[in-house]
Structures are given as C-alpha cells and as structure tokens.
Amino acid sequence: EAGVTQFPSHSVIEKGQTVTLRCDPISGHDNLYWYRRVMGKEIKFLLHFVKESKQDESGMPNNRFLAERTGGTYSTLKVQPAELEDSGVYFCASSLAAGSYEQYFGPGTRLTVT
Amino acid sequence: GENVEQHPSTLSVQEGDSAVIKCTYSDSASNYFPWYKQELGKRPQLIIDIRSNVGEKKDQRIAVTLNKTAKHFSLHITETQPEDSAVYFCAASTYGQNFVFGPGTRLSVLP
Secondary structure, eight states, X not given: OOOOEEEOSEEEEOTTOOEEEEEEOOTTOOEEEEEXXXXXXXXXXXXXXXXXXXXXXXXXXXXXXXXXXXXXXXEEEEESSOOGXXXXXXXXXXXXXXXXXXXXXXXXXXXXXX | OOOEEEEOSEEEEETTSOEEEEEEEOOTTOOEEEEEEEOTTSOOEEEEEEETXXXXXXXXXXXXXXETTTTEEEEEEOSXXXXXXXXXXXXXXXXXXXXXXXXXXXEEEEO
C-alpha cells in the first residue's frame, strides 16, 4: 500500500510569489490534514478535510493560504503571496474515516521563501 | 485550546540504557495520545499510541504510560540502540482529530 505522498519535496521561492503544494493521501482515506513545522518548532495543525469538505480550518494563519481537496482525493495548499515567515516544512497526513485515530504522515514539503 | 509540553528537549543516552520522554497536556477532553518518531529527512512515523481508557501500552522495547488525573503521558524506550536516534514528538487529540504536538525531543543514542 502506497503511503501519503507530497509534491514537491522542496520549493524555494521569492517573497511575493505563489506556491502550490500537493498532497495525495492513502487511497480510501477520508480524512486529510495539513500541518506545518516552522524553524524547528512544534508541528502545528492547519486544517482538516473530510472527503472534499473543510471540517476545521482554525489553524490557517491568514487568508494568503488556500486549501482545496477536489473530489475528495488529493489536496492542494496554495500560498499567495508568500512571505518570509511562511518558510517551513508542510506536512500532510491522512486517516481512514470517522473513528480512525491513527494519522499517517507524508514526507513533507520544505518551503523556503527568500 | 489544548497545549502540550514536552521534556526534555534533548536527551543523550548510552546504547543499552533506557530513555524516558515526558509530555503534559491541558485539555481534559483529549483522549488519544500518539507518539511519532522522525528521523533526519524522513516523515514522522507513528511508533505507539494510547487512548484514555488505558493506563499503559507496550510494544517490544517501547512503552507509553498515561496518567489522566495528572494529564501527563510518557514514552519509555528500553535497551536503546543507535537506530533509536531521532526526534520524538508527542501529541494530544480528541477522537483522533487535529493533533496538538509537543515541541519534540532530540534523542541521541551513543554507541
């Protein structure tokens, strides 16, 4: 069974540019989460999809971040325009369904904004 | 909201010794506590978890204990090996949803 995959693995962009991160969850997993780890600090929750619907987006920093999950499969996280403080590692995780507690993480996308 | 603290931030042990990492949480509604291991450049891997209806869980050399009254849980690794060297994160959640992570513990196992 393939694990959670994320693309790209690294992205270096200039301040003011746009970047789109992609996450493919484990096939059949309804729950998809985005997290971010900034500058070696704790991993912080961004948002949670159940299938194609946003269940909780309370962790999104501001309106420069937009997440989508088309058709309830893969998800994208767009940052527009990027700021220096957006640099960090963005993780995606998925879990099977309601009542499934275990979350499986992707390898992360390291975003550097210069 | 939930707040998770984790100690120590770094831990060095000799190969074969035991390692203990401790976490505290603030929200009494939290009922699921996973531990993740992240090796350099790799994804966080779930190594063990515990639910609030259980006080202790063990899997080979790894064990987790939970004290709901005191709101703390701990990871115990016995007979440590060099491949146990990694950053370990604890987390707390309600029903397996949005995890709140501790800041991580960098464990170094010295040969």
